[in-house]
Amino acid sequence: MKRVYSFNPGPATLPLEVLKEAQAEFLNFADSGMSIIEISHRSKPYEKVHNQTKADILELMGLGEDYEVLFIQGGASLQFSMIPMNFATEKNPGSYAISGTFSNNAYKEAKILGVGKIAASTESENFRRVPRQDELKIDSDSAYFHVCYNNTIYGTEYHYIPETGNVPLFADMSSDMLSRPIDFKKFSLIYAGVQKNLGPAGVVVVVAKKSLIEKSLETLPTMLRYDTFYKKNSLYNTPPAFSIYMVGKVAAWIKNNGGLEEMAKRNSAKAKILYDVIDESDEFYKGHAEKDSRSFMNVTFRLPSEELEKKFVAEALEKDLSGVKGHRSVGGMRASIYNAMPIEGVEALADFMKSFKKNNC
Numbered sequence: 001m002k003r004v005y006s007f008n009p010g011p012a013t014l015p016l017e018v019l020k021e022a023q024a025e026f027l028n029f030a031d032s033g034m035s036i037i038e039i040s041h042r043s044k045p046y047e048k049v050h051n052q053t054k055a056d057i058l059e060l061m062g063l064g065e066d067y068e069v070l071f072i073q074g075g076a077s078l079q080f081s082m083i084p085m086n087f088a089t090e091k092n093p094g095s096y097a098i099s100g101t102f103s104n105n106a107y108k109e110a111k112i113l114g115v116g117k118i119a120a121s122t123e124s125e126n127f128r129r130v131p132r133q134d135e136l137k138i139d140s141d142s143a144y145f146h147v148c149y150n151n152t153i154y155g156t157e158y159h160y161i162p163e164t165g166n167v168p169l170f171a172d173m174s175s176d177m178l179s180r181p182i183d184f185k186k187f188s189l190i191y192a193g194v195q196k197n198l199g200p201a202g203v204v205v206v207v208a209k210k211s212l213i214e215k216s217l218e219t220l221p222t223m224l225r226y227d228t229f230y231k232k233n234s235l236y237n238t239p240p241a242f243s244i245y246m247v248g249k250v251a252a253w254i255k256n257n258g259g260l261e262e263m264a265k266r267n268s269a270k271a272k273i274l275y276d277v278i279d280e281s282d283e284f285y286k287g288h289a290e291k292d293s294r295s296f297m298n299v300t301f302r303l304p305s306e307e308l309e310k311k312f313v314a315e316a317l318e319k320d321l322s323g324v325k326g327h328r329s330v331g332g333m334r335a336s337i338y339n340a341m342p343i344e345g346v347e348a349l350a351d352f353m354k355s356f357k358k359n360n361c
């Protein structure tokens, strides 16, 4: 069996143990004689998976009874619309920090509805960093303040939790949820499209304060309201059972591997290996992110020319290092090194970067 190291941003690499486990029980899940994608979502074996996954996510995040985990389809992109629909009004608009493509997409949805405001933006600096606390202009009548905690495309990440006064803090954590311990209690709503760090595409995990969910706007259609998912335990309609099942396996894997503390240790060690190669390359490799905004999840860098960048991608692939090409809006390279990327994969990429530099400068 041949497996490559996949540095793809999403869908992204998953723990090999998790894939093997899913494979082993695929044809006969929990002695049902059926696979997880063939059994009823109202059956006992499925319900157990569903509820355990919710409980494990809360446990890993250190959150209690006052928070609820919801499983919603439509990707993180639908959350961009659902959030302002449910919680913002013209009088109490949503406030947004623009730190890259996805936070801007989130803001655009609020703007369509006429309920969005910009609290800060680093666009004029080509999103090389996230906004600093002293740059955030959050009006006290804002319904919420929204950040994108890890900017998957630009390779920047918040290293502080924004102070928002009385305004509830919302975060898109699609590409860094469960990658390190954060004081999640400071957030009122967190969401993640799971295909980056938590599972296969098909579901978004939303973790929100129950008291907030209860404020969902009642005039919205059923499937666009958070309280529908809350009241029906995310089983109002057929849930994406396979995606949720895989998220459950990934959450259990994180628990069995030392929890978020251990993930943080591994992730910062992996990121350091790549940033050290960049910093010690005499500017052959140039990091996109400013140092104090550097992401632990997505390492973005450029080479001296586009020609060399093309060559880098091609030669990396020959070494079974896949998916290192950056997003077109930044150019250059991006190595996505989520929880499931083993340190051996990062070491292999670092060795390749060093030898590529030697052979091409």
Ligand SMILES: *Cc1c(COP(=O)(O)O)cnc(C)c1O
Residues within 6 Å of the ligand: 010, 074, 075, 076, 077, 078, 102, 148, 150, 151, 152, 172, 173, 174, 175, 193, 194, 196
């Ligand atoms: C990928 C990504 C999205 C978009 O997710 P979809 O599930 O494809 O809609 C949003 N935010 C962040 C931070 C992402 O990385």
